[in-house]
Amino acid sequence: MLCYVGKVSLCCYLVTAVIFSVLFLNGVTLQFLRNIWGGLIIGPALYFVVVNLLIKNIYRKNFQDSYQVAVRACFLGFAFALGIYVHLLAPCNIKVFGWYMGVMATFHYSEFLVMAIIQPKLVTVNSFVINHSMQYTIAAVSSWIEFAIETYFFPDLKTMYWFSLLGLTMCILGDLFRKAAMLTAKSNFNHLVVCEKSEDHVLVTHGVYALCRHPSYVGWFYWSIGTQIILVNPFCIAAYTIVSWLFFKERILIEEITLLNFFGVQYCEYQERVGTGIPFVQGYLCDL
Numbered sequence: 706m707l708c709y710v711g712k713v714s715l716c717c718y719l720v721t722a723v724i725f726s727v728l729f730l731n732g733v734t735l736q737f738l739r740n741i742w743g744g745l746i747i748g749p750a751l752y753f754v755v756v757n758l759l760i761k762n763i764y765r766k767n768f769q770d771s772y773q774v775a776v777r778a779c780f781l782g783f784a785f786a787l788g789i790y791v792h793l794l795a796p797c798n799i800k801v802f803g804w805y806m807g808v809m810a811t812f813h814y815s816e817f818l819v820m821a822i823i824q825p826k827l828v829t830v831n832s833f834v835i836n837h838s839m840q841y842t843i844a845a846v847s848s849w850i851e852f853a854i855e856t857y858f859f860p861d862l863k864t865m866y867w868f869s870l871l872g873l874t875m876c877i878l879g880d881l882f883r884k885a886a887m888l889t890a891k892s893n894f895n896h897l898v899v900c901e902k903s904e905d906h907v908l909v910t911h912g913v914y915a916l917c918r919h920p921s922y923v924g925w926f927y928w929s930i931g932t933q934i935i936l937v938n939p940f941c942i943a944a945y946t947i948v949s950w951l952f953f954k955e956r957i958l959i960e961e962i963t964l965l966n967f968f969g970v971q972y973c974e975y976q977e978r979v980g981t982g983i984p985f986v987q988g989y990l991c992d993l
């Protein structure tokens with residue numbers, strides 16, 4: 706069964722996504738929001754205030770965490786609905802930004818939801834991995850800037866829908882592959898690389914882990930490049946590919962040193978049978 710904060714998040718995400726999708730898709734309410742000054746900003750802002758007050762009063766238990774989780778889940782539900790709005794109503798050279806918003810909201814919300822399922826005792830607001838590093842924020846903002854500049858100067862570039870569709874497919878498959886890895890590894894999965902082996906930590910080699918040693922990184926790698934293909938951002942496609950590759954190469958090296966310490970020969974044998982999954986990344990080859 707889903708843990709308490711998992712339920713709070715699911716409720717907030719779905720209710721917000723549905724309410725705002727209906728509002729945005731309904732011509733009358735949309736017109737109303739547009740007609741009142743700043744309606745498209747004040748409407749959502751009021752909604753957040755009401756939701757926060759409700760959560761504060763209804764969910765008293767474990768208040769601090771529930772509140773933090775609810776705010777983020779509502780924000781992601783809103784971002785998803787706004788993505789639908791942009792897709793349907795924005796000019797054709799901005800439409801794909803709506804796809805990007807939908808993909809981002811789904812990825813970050815499902816990170817939290819899956820962690821709430823597999824690690825109910827360890828799940829925190831950080832499990833949304835929204836703002837997990839300065840590099841991640843810089844990468845996201847750079848892609849928005851590139852999109853804005855190119856949309857203005859080369860609007861036709863952003864209407865290559867067949868190319869954006871390729872990116873969308875990469876994002877969906879990458880995200881599904883990552884979530885399959887998390888659900889396969891269950892309590893052995895952690896957003897951080899652990900340095901000390903817990904008693905119940907076992908080596909997972911079945912399911913998607915039989916296809917590659919680092920399926921969640923493989924999924925994230927292709928998902929991140931896919932986001933830039935959706936936006937048809939040539940510079941960021943190249944930059945994301947290089948930076949993500951370097952990041953996962955380093956991460957896998959460090960993680961495999963810890964895994965060899967934990968599981969010894971068992972991990973060596975696993976390395977012999979199965980590749981890392983990231984092109985041209987070998988990992989830390991054992992010499993046992």
Ligand SMILES: C[S@@+](CC[C@H](N)C(=O)[O-])C[C@H]1O[C@@H](n2cnc3c(N)ncnc32)[C@H](O)[C@@H]1O
Nearest residue numbers: 886893895896898899907908909919920921922
């Ligand atoms: C963010 S998860 C990434 C897991 C894996 N590298 C992947 O890409 O699916 C990191 C944690 O998973 C654990 N881990 C990685 N591979 C594992 C495996 N095959 N079996 C059990 N635990 C594993 C590591 O000890 C680390 O704490």
